[in-house]
Amino acid sequence: MRKIIIGIALVTAMAASAVIAPKAAQAQDYPNVANLTPFTAEANYMSKPGYLRYRNYVNTNDWISYEEAARIVAEQGG
């Protein structure tokens, strides 16, 4: 039951930010997380994909999937 409640709260939190910038108008790079140490203060105690997702969300108001973030981390050489 607790997991469901948390899941709903997460969804609600994400939905609350309803302004998503159109994609064609931005010049946006992914932050480089390759040389961060995951699960330490450097990465806000997140995994590298998780930290990349967080930073991208702050910049764009848009979430990318964990899978996509993991792929990008791999491409960055991390």
Added chain:
Amino acid sequence: MNLFSNPFRFSAGSLASTLASLSLSLAFAGVAQAQATLPDLPAAPVAATAATSGTLDRTALAVAADPNALLINIDGRNVISDPPPLLQNGRTFVPLRGVLENLGAQVNYIAAERRVDIARNAQNVQLFLGTTRATIDAREVEVEKPLVIQGRTFVPLRAVAELFGLKVSWQAPMRTVVILTGTPIAKPLDKRAELKAAGPFGLTIDFTQHPVEQIPSLLDSAKAAGVGLIKFRFDWGTLEPTKDSSFEWAYFDTILSEARARNLRVVGILGDTAPWASVSTSAYGSDQRQSPPRPDAYESWKNYVRRTVGRYGNDVLAWQVWENPNSANFRSVDRIYRTLARAAIDEARAARPNIIIYVADPGGVDLNSIRGYNSNGLTQVSDGIVVYPTSLYQALAPASPEAFLRPYARLTTALKLPDAKTRDYWVGGVSRPVALPFPDAKPTDDGKRALEIFTPVAQADYLVKAMVLGLAAGSNKVFYDQLRDVPDARMNATLGSTLPVVATAPPAATLDPNAPAVAANPALATATMAMTAKVSAPREGVVQDNGLQRADGTPRPGFVALRNLTANLTDKPYKGNLSFDSNLIALLFDNGTRGVVVAWSPSGEAKLALNSSGAVVDLPGAQFIETRPDSQVTDAVGNVLTPPDGVLSLGARPIIITNIGAKTAQEALLHPPAAGLRLQNPTPYENAQTVSAELSPDGAENGIFWRKYATFGSVAEAFVAREGRKGLTTQPQYNIFDLKSQKPFVYLDVADDFLYDAPGVPVTLSVEVYAAPLADPNKALGFRVEYNSNKGNRSLPWQPLVAGSGWQTFQIPLPDAQFANAGGYDILFNVGASAAGVTFGKVELTRGLVTTPNNAATALGEATGAALGTPTIVVPNGAG
């Protein structure tokens, strides 16, 4: 290794003799249109039939790089197949799909009967594998036996083409089978001349996002906007819906035909990724398309490029690889884009050696990325780079239209390759969103801010400024992206309500009532534009899109502004400027007969003195502009603001003054176009040893700017007094359920004339930090620094702070700093993982590396994370 890359080898001599000895007779009982005997393959070029309107494009009959390879040319177009055609016993065989569809045929393989059905123009041909039996419209005929090689079916090309009554011939010197269907052949184009004739203005249209019946409407709108060029994507997924399927050419054939009928010239975009080839496994098609293809689909990517350019190479004047490959449109890294772009260029040139093809900038004129194109050989094989000025840095943080000028100047000077090849640097996508509310919805705070910032009038003003700046900076083409809003599939299209939205814009310019001999016209002092927006089902928040038209085709002020711009400037090249600084930008466009000035004040305060009498008006603090009695002074959308006489107070909104007098034209020519046009800062830091900023309520910004990032996500905004000083206080990121509520970031922009794009220049970052005491001694405070380097964005190790240590100054060496901020900022402080927020005071950047006994200056190159940026505490502030 493709077995069929060199399927059958014939020496030229043996081939010629073999073919010459063949009697190409086809006995088709009862087939009226069959030719009993075809002449030997002629040595002369194929002449156009009476039905054609031009000659074959001889350049299209390119000699293949592989001397033994065969080419198929249909109506002047090289047709590329994969696997390639093969020659057996003097007969050309082509794979089942690929070539036949270029004859306008539909091909189906009936496995149970080992039968191939080919339909074209109400005629039906059937081939039976393993036999020489064939039928045409149910009548039996005999043809060469189709071949099955390693599971791939090859059909006899000449036989099938002649069954459909098509003229077939063989160009021996070029090893090309030429087929004429009777369709008029387009004359070969001088593409460079056509591009020049198209003029400087273009418009991007995303046809694949609109219903097919809107194609004429979209093209009519582009024509009405006055542009000479349209740019659109030959979408891979639309062309090849599933792997190895027939290419669906009809849709783009229609677009090109309709564009040609309207005298609109075409630039083609190669991309996006076909969903079945995408590295993304997301359920959303947009994620799939805007991600790169999987490595195992690279051959499919190359096949798509080869076939698309091969087919449309004569209709499309120029190509570019992907549109604005930023992290939203190309969800990967530079290295992957370079790989795909290089493959695309190689395949495109193999299909059409004389094509014009560009690579695309990831956005903001990203100098590091473009430097990577140069160093990896990509720029060398292209005809130029298409750049995308940043329209907004973050979702609610618009960029100024001047923001791309400095990197653009670097691109066309320092990053220009010294190989004497002419390259274009087009401004490929000026864009600005418009935010619309949904009815019966309560926008969030962010939504309300978006509605205030992204108005239709702001879009129109930005369009004018960014496009004229692009031309003034030296680009010979500027495109707006895009023509029309994308219909939102999530909306219920059957619902609708008309929401009147009236936007009263601040006047573009106002008359000075104190100016002598000028009658103010209050009626012209206010520019008001009323428009309606038809929106669909209610939802929270707002929607934003870049279109100059709404999804239903109704124009926004931006569309009118583009039309106004093309009408005034298409035939007038940029000639010079009257002023180009942060106080006043006034640009002259002149064709020697008539001149037009476009002007605005970035600072929001400038004066223009207009006079049409022929006399020069010398008014202190005002820029004189000689007008003529028939000059018009209008805003971006053509509203007349004032008669051409008087003193105007100019704001940030652009104005257009037509029919400029000779004196002003001559003055502007004193500042002619020059490489490196860029806005001069009022306080240059070019020779400064140090730049700094005080992060306090009234703190000075001397070359480091932080206030401009107030709208960035999660940026610190509170000031707290610490030991008698106020500093900017951050918050840790502790609430994972509301990630935007905490403020752990401080963004810094370094003045663009302080070490801009100076690659790998060592500097020392000095930052004052206050660490407050904590009740729990086990919790840790700290911060981290990110900065722009010549190797891209870099992160420094976490810097722990001792709680209760008060103010301290850290000196952090940055041995490879490069402050060319395509992303909008140069340095970032991140306090997210700290147990509590920290307060920042003064920040300084000093040339060179500060060396202390405990921190030797680090060398350039691949420094380790530990050595890189290892800070030194100079002294605790106030101690000793």
